[in-house]
Amino acid sequence: MSAIVSLHNVVKTYTRGKQTVEVLHNLSIEIAQGDFVALMGPSGSGKTTLLNLIGGLDRPSRGEVNVAGERIDQLSSGQLAKWRARHVGFVFQFYNLMPMLSAERNVELPLLLTNLSGAQRKQNVLAALTVVGLADRAKHKPAELSGGQAQRVAIARALVADPTLLVCDEPTGDLDRTTADEILHLLQMLNKDHGKTIVMVTHDPKAAEYASHQLHLDKGQLVEGSAHA
Amino acid sequence: MKYFPLLWAALWRKKARTIFTLLSILVAFLLFGMLQGVNSAFNQAVEKANVNRMITTSSIALTENLPYADMAQIEALPGVANVAHASWFGPYYQDPKNFIFTFPVEPDRYFLVYPELILPKDQLEAFEHTRTGAVIGADLARKYGWKIGDRVPLHSTIWTKPDGTSDWNFDVVGIYQVPSDRAQESAFFFNYKYFDEGRSFGKGTVGWYIIQVKDPTQSAQVAATVDKLFANSTDETKTETEKEFQQAFLKQIGDINMIVTYILFEVFFALLFATGSTMMQSVRERVPELAVLKTLGFSDTAMLTLVLCESTLLCLLAAALGLLTAWALFPGLKDVIGVVKLPAPVIVEGIVVALLLAFVTGIVPAWRAKRLDIVEALRG
Known part of the structure; x- marks a missing residue:
């Protein structure tokens, strides 16, 4: 399968006061289309930094980042925003839903940036909520949902615009084992049945087992090759 | 219009604060309507x-x-x-x-x-x-x-x-x-x-x-x-x-025009700080939410516009209520100034002032939302 994510000699440095810290050192990886990759490693190993680069939230200090056929490290801030809206769905550890909006309004957010009509948006939102099994909770606000349900809404929001890639940052980090398994099953289903490419950062080896490949990072470098689940 | 639910929800995120801010703007515009109305009525009499x-x-x-x-x-x-x-x-x-x-x-x-x-x-x-x-x-x-x-x-x-x-x-x-x-x-x-x-x-x-x-x-x-x-x-x-x-x-x-101008200047000067700090606080509290919007693909300009629209919605809503109250109360001044209706130019002027207020109080938080660094904001 062709690579949907391809990083070549990527270096990422951060400046903290007078100190410059290199978080990623000449990192090169490729992720195939339709893959489900778990990024693992200890805290500070650069997992989230790598995820941010793949998701177009950050730019590398050096090197190339190709995602969905585009050199995203060369895009302007405005172009990158449009690119993210078109190609990437994000799932966060703490769901990051808008507390004052209902589940359906939260899911609708990415569609506000499209030219879809109100009726089309509503239809797509319902379809996404149905996929995550929460069609009956459309009118509920995040505070009225359990952690697992809130994360499902977040996944529906990530899916609704039919992105090329799903980027998940510790999606089960705030959930109990049973709920975490349900979420991971859902991600696995999206990968297998809907063909979504998923890159997931996790500390949890059990969560990583749901992925088809695992990449281990340590001190900003890939320490191990991929391992089939 | 499709962004209205988002704006409306953001406005009412902290109900008590929004109500108090609305009330303070409402009272200012009520005062504006009544004072400018009287001033305008006198000026109209002179013009006639x-x-x-x-x-x-x-x-x-x-x-x-x-x-x-x-x-x-x-x-x-x-x-x-x-x-x-x-x-x-x-x-x-x-x-x-x-x-x-x-x-x-x-x-x-x-x-x-x-x-x-x-x-x-x-x-x-x-x-x-x-x-x-x-x-x-x-x-x-x-x-x-x-x-x-x-x-x-x-x-x-x-x-x-x-x-x-x-x-x-x-x-x-x-x-x-x-x-x-x-x-x-x-x-x-x-x-x-x-x-x-x-x-x-x-x-x-x-x-x-x-x-x-x-x-x-x-x-x-x-x-x-x-x-x-x-x-x-x-x-x-x-x-x-x-x-x-x-x-x-x-x-x-007395120089009615000057008196009215001084009073309104002081009222709106105080209001600038009150509304401005409310908007600043509102945006500061929502940094992670604004970062999520940017993550989803909202551009820097869209963020600037959203926050400015939010302050415009707040100011226009409160100003409209204030001017409406002035319009309802104005006939009570008939015996004093002989005018039964709040002059239309005062309402137009009020709306312009509300838009100006919205821009001045909204631009700093809007600029902050525009410049928000997603990675930093999500890191908290």
């Missing part, structure tokens, strides 16, 4: 002044009377078409709070120089021939339920009779209308003869003269001629256009 008319008063003060005998000399001057006079009677009806704009006049002269006051011919004749006769505005008649044939007692705060009393009785003989400006329908006119014979002091004098000129372009020349005529006399005059006279009259109350 007739260009054919000039007013001659004592050069010393408006309260100084002029000899009645001056009228014939003024009338004889070139450029003068007609002359009338009026005086300030300053009475109230039954209670001091029922103040009534009342003027002793010579009926035929007065209604000649004020053709906009429409009075049926038979009523004008009755006015001329009834010593205690009075002609009142239609609005005043409605207010007190007065009609032709009624006897109305007024208590003057200035003019006493020889017996020491200040109560004057009048018989309503006519009701005038001003179709072009209903605000003028609240005056009370009565016979100068009755006034001059009945008062205990100041006999043979009038408050001011109203000169109707033949050609308005010659007004300055006529004014100079009139004032020159009485120069170095015991009763020197000051002649000015009706507009200038009305402006000077209003300035006796």
